Amino acid sequence: MALDLAAAARWTARFAALIEENKQYLIDLDAQIGDADHGANLDRGMKKVMELDVTGFASPGDYLKKVGMTLVSTVGGASGPLYGTFFLRLGAAWPEEGDAAGLGAALRAGLEGIQARGKAVVGDKTMVDALAPAVDAYDAAAGSGTGPALAAAAAACAAGRDATIPLVARKGRASYLGERSAGHQDPGATSVTLLLDAAAETLG
Amino acid sequence: MKKLINDATAVVNDSLVGFELAHSDIVRVDHELQVVYRLDAPRQGKVGVISGGGSGHEPLHGGFVGYGMLDAACAGAVFTSPVPDQILAATKGVDGGAGVLHIVKNYTGDIMNFEMAAEIANAETGVAVETVVVDDDVAVQDSLYTAGRRGVGLTVLLEKIVGAAAESGADLASLVALAHRVNGAGRSMGMALTSCTPPEKGSPIFELGDDEMEVGIGIHGEPGRERRPVAPAKEVAAMLVEPILADLDFRGADVIAFVNGMGGSPLIELYLMYAEVAKILEASGVRVARSLVGPYITSLEMAGCSVTLLKADDEMIKLWDAPVQTAGLRWGR
Numbered sequence: 001m002a003l004d005l006a007a008a009a010r011w012t013a014r015f016a017a018l019i020e021e022n023k024q025y026l027i028d029l030d031a032q033i034g035d036a037d038h039g040a041n042l043d044r045g046m047k048k049v050m051e052l053d054v055t056g057f058a059s060p061g062d063y064l065k066k067v068g069m070t071l072v073s074t075v076g077g078a079s080g081p082l083y084g085t086f087f088l089r090l091g092a093a094w095p096e097e098g099d100a101a102g103l104g105a106a107l108r109a110g111l112e113g114i115q116a117r118g119k120a121v122v123g124d125k126t127m128v129d130a131l132a133p134a135v136d137a138y139d140a141a142a143g144s145g146t147g148p149a150l151a152a153a154a155a156a157c158a159a160g161r162d163a164t165i166p167l168v169a170r171k172g173r174a175s176y177l178g179e180r181s182a183g184h185q186d187p188g189a190t191s192v193t194l195l196l197d198a199a200a201e202t203l204g
Numbered sequence: 205m206k207k208l209i210n211d212a213t214a215v216v217n218d219s220l221v222g223f224e225l226a227h228s229d230i231v232r233v234d235h236e237l238q239v240v241y242r243l244d245a246p247r248q249g250k251v252g253v254i255s256g257g258g259s260g261h262e263p264l265h266g267g268f269v270g271y272g273m274l275d276a277a278c279a280g281a282v283f284t285s286p287v288p289d290q291i292l293a294a295t296k297g298v299d300g301g302a303g304v305l306h307i308v309k310n311y312t313g314d315i316m317n318f319e320m321a322a323e324i325a326n327a328e329t330g331v332a333v334e335t336v337v338v339d340d341d342v343a344v345q346d347s348l349y350t351a352g353r354r355g356v357g358l359t360v361l362l363e364k365i366v367g368a369a370a371e372s373g374a375d376l377a378s379l380v381a382l383a384h385r386v387n388g389a390g391r392s393m394g395m396a397l398t399s400c401t402p403p404e405k406g407s408p409i410f411e412l413g414d415d416e417m418e419v420g421i422g423i424h425g426e427p428g429r430e431r432r433p434v435a436p437a438k439e440v441a442a443m444l445v446e447p448i449l450a451d452l453d454f455r456g457a458d459v460i461a462f463v464n465g466m467g468g469s470p471l472i473e474l475y476l477m478y479a480e481v482a483k484i485l486e487a488s489g490v491r492v493a494r495s496l497v498g499p500y501i502t503s504l505e506m507a508g509c510s511v512t513l514l515k516a517d518d519e520m521i522k523l524w525d526a527p528v529q530t531a532g533l534r535w536g537r
Binding site: 027031035036037040041044072073074075076077078079080081082117118169170171172173175176177178 | 258280281282283284285286287288311312313316317319320343344350351354402404405409410424
């Protein structure tokens with residue numbers, strides 16, 4: 001499938017819909033170990049993204065960069081800079097030719113942006129625990145094409161999300177709870193899994 | 205949820221409308237970006253001092269904008285840090301040619317958003333931006349494995365002291381040094397008797413039984429470190445003051461003692477708590493030079509309180525006493 005402007009817009013639209021559907025779920029997860037704002041903030045940001053006029057962009061890369069700026073400007077909290085930086089880097093690295101390896105490189109650029117901004121590593125109980133194995137799984141399966149690679153990435157993302165449950169948080173507000181953060185699923189790892197699910201459904 | 209609101213998604217905007225109307229002699233508000241400016245900002249030759257954070261902590265920070273304290277404050281959504289656009293606008297709006305100081309409470313989101321804004325501001329206009337991070341909460345012990353100590357009650361005292369120094373003409377470098385001195389000399393600890401309900405969430409952020417309290421809370425309704433049965437005020441005072449005294453040696457020092465209400469505890473209880481705190485301080489050989497009692501950094505309607513002690517040298521006391529005219533603190537003019 002071509003990774004053109006329409007595809008990028010389908011991806012963000014599906015992500016926005018999944019965030020809206022799961023808004024209360026994300027709020028409830030965040031209330032366990034954070035401050036209960038993750039669902040509302042991401043929903044507000046993605047609704048703003050949906051107001052963008054997709055036809056006004058010259059390329060999918062330009063559109064995704066604008067998505068990033070919109071999230072930075074509207075989400076707030078830690079999620080705004082983190083999701084915003086992801087889309088900014090993703091857009092900058094978006095492949096001109098819609099090849100599977102190029103999309104993998106773009107996803108990795110997004111992951112690296114998140115890590116540069118948030119300084120989290122795998123095991124800190126953050127979105128990185130889901131996104132990092134997802135990008136690795138994508139690369140491992142990229143030879144089979146975009147569809148299988150995204151399916152593998154979404155599955156690895158979900159596994160990484162589930163693996164955050166027993167972890168003790170070391171970054172963000174959940175870290176203040178120490179041992180009490182164990183036993184709860186990380187909200188950021190949950191929302192980024194929705195992002196990969198949306199990608200697998202719309203770009204695969 | 206029972207609240208005096210019209211629309212849960214418009215609470216911050218609607219409240220800022222009233223804030224500006226009530227304090228039009230002190231502030232003006234950019235309603236689109238939700239930034240509170242001192243009426244006469246920018247002041248040429250004066251370092252601009254700005255802060256900001258999630259809403260729900262009123263009077264912090266907008267209530268501390270005015271003569272002798274902040275030049276601007278950025279209001280985020282409830283319990284959510286402001287976004288870089290707001291901080292960028294505030295930075296430019298208070299830049300009087302002497303640089304701008306960002307006072308940031310140590311929360312992951314606040315740090316990232318202020319950091320992005322400082323980078324952009326400097327790149328766009330060349331304005332010198334320095335950042336001081338407040339991290340005074342002793343409830344967070346293991347700061348190596350966490351996001352670090354949270355910024356809580358000391359933020360109020362630091363904004364007053366650093367704001368007074370900026371008003372008297374101190375340059376950016378001296379303000380940074382002063383802010384680091386204040387942050388190094390102050391410690392806080394808080395507790396909650398009840399939870400609180402962010403309007404958009406619509407239900408309490410955590411559940412707390414009628415006979416329970418949460419010790420070691422921050423200001424965003426994050427659950428604290430330890431849940432215990434409710435105890436008499438004198439025991440609660442000891443639970444708050446002892447970890448502070450154990451963390452920093454206050455013996456023989458003059459302090460500014462601050463008993464803060466979390467939003468839902470009445471003054472009658474806060475003064476009662478202050479009496480208990482003062483008793484412990486006297487017994488511990490700590491001299492109270494100045495005091496502040498009241499709800500100044502709150503967590504919506506949460507009942508509970510926090511205690512902040514600042515080991516204050518003569519310069520800090522002088523700056524504390526200096527005139528201030530804001531919605532939240534006003535004396536000397």
